[in-house]
Amino acid sequence: MGRPGKVKGFIDSVIGKAIVVGIEVFARKSNVSLEDSLAELKELSHAAGIETVYTISQRKNRIEAGTYLGSGKIEEIKALAARYGADILLVDDELSGIQIRNLESILDMEIIDRTSLILDIFANRAKSKEGKLQVELARLRYEKPRIVGGSTQLSKQAGGIGSRGLGEKKLELDRRTIDKRIRDVERSIEALKKQREVQKSKRKKSHLQTVALIGYTNAGKSTLMNTFLRVNNPLKSKHESPVADMLFATLDPFHRKVKLKDNLEFILTDTVGFVNKLPHTLVDAFMSTLEEVKDADLLLYVVDVSNEEYEHQLKVTKNVVKELGAQEIPYIIVQNKKDRLNSKELLEITDPLEMTVPISALTGDGLDHLISEIEGKIMKDYKVVDLIIPFESGSMANYILENTKVVEHKYLDDGLHVRAYLNGHDINRYNLFLV
């Protein structure tokens, strides 16, 4: 891995060197292998600006209650830290306050657990007010059981990767103030949710169909969104969704109108990506940013077919959709990054029971196929109608020509004769002109 500081966007400096440690407990069942979990943890640390210099994995019967690791491992880490100049120990689990304090005092290193790391990345990425509040709420819930005695303890733990984001605030809170803050934040979130409902109904008023991209982090959702935005607007690249080869590049949902060549328009929504072992304190924050998915007319499950965990990631995607209560929404499985597979491998991922479309969001290969499948799904509520619009109603004629899928049109003596696909709303609106 290169120095994270050189990656475009987001992180401008490496804030520390870390030794990464993960334990697999024999008796604990997990869907994710220790190797995959550690690989993802390293990606996460990269996204937070931490350089990982050494990785330790261990299979054990049980976790040490007081120190998480056994004394032998702790000695080993001490030696490794000295050799590699590491000042951070990154742990692939959620630690208790006692474990953090004990490890900190024995090792004299900063101890960061998986949850704290993810919280920090979320805190740095969240741009919307609601996103920020959701992350603060998650952090307060994480910290509350970890306070012992005075506030200094808290700020030390909360610090985590502390000099940026929320950790920076050096919260000087006791449990009671934390409870109060939690209530305040919850109230603010409720208020913002109401606001969001208003915005949503405004979007609904446009009568456009909405399509949402959903899937694992780094699958290529934002790249696909930008590819769509460029289809008809090669120069309009200013308002693109952030793309980066790092986790959680996108956090807040991002909506844009997409217009295809044949005038078909829809709203496309980009969303936060999933991650394995999402900390439970963050589930609410995560789910709330995905809530808008429930109102979509079509979902695109974006999966990275070049990833070995492809099957697992698709399964998780489907589960999250179910948890959101959005399983009834029609979907297309977009098998992204097909440029990384050879033709034999491509054949292997075809699933005859599912609507799958292999594409490369990067090169645009397969996009036409995807567009026609999307059209097929979202145009099902549209009907082909014939209209004669008199010349006096020029603005209506313009609307039809510019905003609907036109099959044919010609100007005759009595006005514009046009055959086009209209949705129910427009059919009502143009009722007068129907032939």
Ligand SMILES: Nc1nc2c(ncn2[C@@H]2O[C@H](COP(=O)(O)OP(=O)(O)OP(=O)(O)O)[C@@H](O)[C@H]2O)c(=O)[nH]1
């Ligand atoms: N080879 C290849 N790389 C791709 C393709 N699509 C996206 N990528 C790369 O994959 C990385 C992640 O892409 P993003 O579009 O940021 O992924 P995302 O799903 O939006 O990720 P999050 O916002 O973190 O959830 C970037 O480095 C992209 O350039 C593709 O079709 N082929």
Ligand SMILES: [Mg+2]
């Ligand atoms: Mg993204």
